[in-house]
Amino acid sequence: MISAVYALIAIGFTMIFGVGGVLNLAHGALIMIGAFTYLAATSAAIPPFAGFLLAVVVTAAASYALYAGLVKYIEDNIVITFLATVVVALLLTELVIIQFGSAPSQLLPVISGTIYLEAVGTRIRYVQLLAFVVSWIAIGALWYYVTKTDEGRSILATSMSTRGAELTGVDLQKVKSRTWLIAGAFAGIAGVFIGTLQSTSPQMWLSPLALAFIIVVIGGIGSIKGSVIAAYLIGYLETASVEILGPSFQGVLSLVVLVAILLLKPNGLFGRELVHE
Amino acid sequence: MTDPILEVEDLNVYYGKSHALKGVSLSIDEGEIYGVIGPNGAGKTTMLNAIAGFVDYEGTIRYRGTDLATVNPQQIVRDGLIYCTEDRDLFPFFSVHENLLMGAQFREDRDAVQDDLDMVYELFPRLDERREQEAETMSGGEQQMLAVGRALMSDPDMLMLDEPTLGLAPVIIQDISDALERLSEQGLTILLAEQNSTFALRHAERLSLIETGEIELAGTYEEFHDNEYVREAYVGVH
Numbered sequence: 175m176i177s178a179v180y181a182l183i184a185i186g187f188t189m190i191f192g193v194g195g196v197l198n199l200a201h202g203a204l205i206m207i208g209a210f211t212y213l214a215a216t217s218a219a220i221p222p223f224a225g226f227l228l229a230v231v232v233t234a235a236a237s238y239a240l241y242a243g244l245v246k247y248i249e250d251n252i253v254i255t256f257l258a259t260v261v262v263a264l265l266l267t268e269l270v271i272i273q274f275g276s277a278p279s280q281l282l283p284v285i286s287g288t289i290y291l292e293a294v295g296t297r298i299r300y301v302q303l304l305a306f307v308v309s310w311i312a313i314g315a316l317w318y319y320v321t322k323t324d325e326g327r328s329i330l331a332t333s334m335s336t337r338g339a340e341l342t343g344v345d346l347q348k349v350k351s352r353t354w355l356i357a358g359a360f361a362g363i364a365g366v367f368i369g370t371l372q373s374t375s376p377q378m379w380l381s382p383l384a385l386a387f388i389i390v391v392i393g394g395i396g397s398i399k400g401s402v403i404a405a406y407l408i409g410y411l412e413t414a415s416v417e418i419l420g421p422s423f424q425g426v427l428s429l430v431v432l433v434a435i436l437l438l439k440p441n442g443l444f445g446r447e448l449v450h451e
Numbered sequence: 452m453t454d455p456i457l458e459v460e461d462l463n464v465y466y467g468k469s470h471a472l473k474g475v476s477l478s479i480d481e482g483e484i485y486g487v488i489g490p491n492g493a494g495k496t497t498m499l500n501a502i503a504g505f506v507d508y509e510g511t512i513r514y515r516g517t518d519l520a521t522v523n524p525q526q527i528v529r530d531g532l533i534y535c536t537e538d539r540d541l542f543p544f545f546s547v548h549e550n551l552l553m554g555a556q557f558r559e560d561r562d563a564v565q566d567d568l569d570m571v572y573e574l575f576p577r578l579d580e581r582r583e584q585e586a587e588t589m590s591g592g593e594q595q596m597l598a599v600g601r602a603l604m605s606d607p608d609m610l611m612l613d614e615p616t617l618g619l620a621p622v623i624i625q626d627i628s629d630a631l632e633r634l635s636e637q638g639l640t641i642l643l644a645e646q647n648s649t650f651a652l653r654h655a656e657r658l659s660l661i662e663t664g665e666i667e668l669a670g671t672y673e674e675f676h677d678n679e680y681v682r683e684a685y686v687g688v689h
Contacts, residue, residue: 324556331542331553338540340505343528343557343605 177409202383208365237358394442486655554604
């Protein structure tokens with residue numbers, strides 16, 4: 175079920191790369207912003223559901239601010255942009271350490287309790303189920319937006335051909351702003367659920383970011399569908415690795431698949447050669 | 452006499468130390484087909500790129516009286532000046548239908564958009580037959596039709612076509628030719644940049660010849676048709 179959350183992270187990461195060619199290493203730090211905003215909200219006695227909404231809004235705003243306040247001015251230089259997002263990620267991590275300390279914190283679940291799923295013979299937490307449902311609602315809403323509306327379709331179009339988008343009167347600044355907002359909102363949702371289901375610490379973003387990177391490469395850079403399928407593939411491979419090889423080898427099968435994909439299908443399962451000018 | 456729809460005055464473009472366009476001036480009237488001919492690398496595409504706002508330039512370009520230096524490429528499109536590039540710049544993984552819808556993405560007159568969609572499918576029946584086909588899987592000729600169709604979906608007042616016949620089979624060139632004639636009859640202004648001088652001379656009412664970034668000759672169709680240098684160097688008729 176956590177795979178759907180990883181898909182959210184990977185989709186945000188791949189959309190930002192798709193429309194602007196930016197490898198946003200601060201995307202992981204946005205996950206952390208989401209988790210810590212939720213922590214701060216619930217610590218201040220704000221109800222969990224309201225805290226969750228606040229975390230999503232704050233993370234989306236932070237993502238937009240990162241674009242409008244920094245990336246927008248340097249995005250023509252890929253290397254400088256890449257390095258700047260690394261610096262922002264490290265800076266945000268330090269700020270969180272100063273504010274909250276470096277020890278892991280426990281998040282109050284958005285919804286408490288557990289449920290026994292007879293069909294699969296296992297007991298799961300409601301919050302796991304909620305993470306799955308909310309993630310799929312978000313993915314479904316995004317899919318509708320980018321395939322059925324002019325505004326959303328412009329995002330996909332820009333990821334295929336920037337010049338084509340300009341020729342059809344697409345406002346590239348608006349498309350990029352919307353993309354960073356959506357990616358930020360998705361990172362906020364992911365942050366709350368990963369923080370709840372795994373751990374909330376200033377380093378919590380490293381592993382999801384690495385996984386998102388693997389997912390995007392396997393699924394194909396720029397492909398939303400590829401990100402979703404690859405997220406589930408990675409999820410199953412990690413579970414299989416733990417069951418077959420043991421907990422210490424959790425990432426082994428994923429890495430094997432990653433290497434195989436890079437060798438056999440370098441553009442990924444649903445890779446599309448981007449037509450950036 | 453009506454005001455020109457497009458005026459280019461003393462246009463200069465530099466690529467580093469290379470002086471790509473040297474003081475180009477021309478004026479295009481509403482409803483005419485204006486041809487720009489010249490060899491590969493003469494500066495035709497550079498001129499269109501400057502008009503569309505894709506390269507920096509010196510000089511003045513006015514569209515319907517507005518200095519285009521003051522507006523961005525998106526606004527130029529929204530004002531009805533649409534550019535079909537030589538590379539076509541389609542959305543490769545969108546279907547024909549989605550590519551056409553993208554041409555109209557900024558329009559709010561939804562009923563008129565549907566009418567234009569019907570018009571494009573009627574103008575290019577091959578596109579109608581391939582509505583769901585991805586653009587990247589189409590032939591060069593079909594992609595060219597789609598590029599023109601997408602441009603028409605933007606409800607243009609003026610169309611700039613860069614090498615619309617390059618690499619196309621004669622039968623497809625005839626289809627493009629027929630479409631241009633119909634669009635011209637409907638009053639659309641067309642700026643046609645072509646190495647294929649025969650094609651340009653077939654359609655244009657006035658023309659310019661560009662060589663090494665400069666306009667060497669400008670005049671009417673008759674003047675070009677009767678010019679010995681043009682006939683020998685560009686049309687292949689002696």
